[in-house]
Amino acid sequence: QVQLVESGGGLVQPGGSLRLSCAASGSIFSIIAMGWYRQAPGKQRELVARITSGGSANYADSVKGRFTISRDNAKNTVYLQMNSLKPEDTAVYYCNAVRQNFASIWGQGTQVTVSS
Numbered sequence: 001q002v003q004l005v006e007s008g009g010g011l012v013q014p015g016g017s018l019r020l021s022c023a024a025s026g027s028i029f030s031i032i033a034m035g036w037y038r039q040a041p042g043k044q045r046e047l048v049a050r051i052t053s054g055g056s057a058n059y060a061d062s063v064k065g066r067f068t069i070s071r072d073n074a075k076n077t078v079y080l081q082m083n084s085l086k087p088e089d090t091a092v093y094y095c096n097a098v099r100q101n102f103a104s105i106w107g108q109g110t111q112v113t114v115s116s
Contacts, residue, residue: 001026001027002024002025002026002027002028002030002031002097002099002105003024003025003026003105004022004023004024004095004096004097004105004106004107004108005022005023005025005107005108006020006021006022006093006094006095006107006108006109006110007020007021007023007110008020008021008110009093009110009111009112010111010112010113011113011115012085012112012113012114013114013115013116014085014086014087014114014115014116015084015085016085016114017081017082017083017084017085018082018085018112019079019080019081019082020036020079020080020082020093020095020110020112021077021078021079022034022036022077022078022079022080022095022107023075023076023077024076024077024078024097025076027099028076030099030100030101031053031097031098031099031100032052032053032098032099032100033050033051033052033053033097033098034050034051034071034078034095034096034097034098035047035048035049035050035051035069035078035095035096035098036048036049036050036069036078036080036093036094036095036096037093037094037096038089038091038092038093038094038112039091039092039094039109040088040090040091040092043091045094046060047060048060048063048067048080048093049063049067049068049069049080050069050096051069051070051071051078055071057069062088063082063089066082066083066084066085067080067081067082067083068080068081068083069081078095080093082112085112085114086114087114087115088114089112089114090112090113090114090115091111091112092109092110092111092112093109093110093111093112094106094107094108094109094110095107
């Protein structure tokens, strides 16, 4: 089993920054990729950024150049640094882990609100 615990959401003004954290525990050896998704009200959940166990990262076009995903293997934690936030970034952000058997594990979600 893999458990994910997210933190770092909150309210920020447009142009501001936030850093989300996702700590993994349990059978972490089985994880091949971790990422962040988001879901805004009335919209489908979408991929924001993903990083593989080898360190390769990819991003949604809407966040390229503003968001950075990184991982600290010693802490079993993945981070999402979000800069130049826009109101359209407002959503519940979910951490995701993909295991070797391609099973997908989700965190509980953390709210990010960008508003003046």
